[in-house]
Amino acid sequence: xxxxxxxxxxxxxxxxxxxxxxxxxxxxxxxxxxxxxxxxxxxxxxxxxxxxxxxxxxxxxxxxxxxxxxxxxxxxxxxxxxxxxxxxxxxxxxxxxxxxxxxxxxxx
Numbered sequence: 598x599x600x601x602x603x604x605x606x607x608x609x610x611x612x613x614x615x616x617x618x619x620x621x622x623x624x625x626x627x628x629x630x631x632x633x634x635x636x637x638x639x640x641x642x643x644x645x646x647x648x649x650x651x652x653x654x655x656x657x658x659x660x661x662x663x664x665x666x667x668x669x670x671x672x673x674x675x676x677x678x679x680x681x682x683x684x685x686x687x688x689x690x691x692x693x694x695x696x697x698x699x700x701x702x703x704x705x
Contacts, residue, residue, distance in 0.1 A: 602623055603621045605622040606684060607622070617666060628688045638657070656670045
């Protein structure tokens, strides 16, 4: 089990019918998709959190919805909400990810 402090988020591109978080960034500069965070919490029992103003952690939890998403555990404090975190640009796509996407699209 590992613990990750979320320090920033990437939001969906304009044009979606709703704005949502697509990636999270951690204090050690790692980034994960929301789907990966949900898998890590559920399958690996990893912990994701933000820090409240008093320095205490606010745990992140997956929400079963369509599509699934993440949120901080409700505690009545808006400042530790994921949407209150700084924004970062989407991570660059790796060469391997581009190849996989091309292979999937040509297989159709």
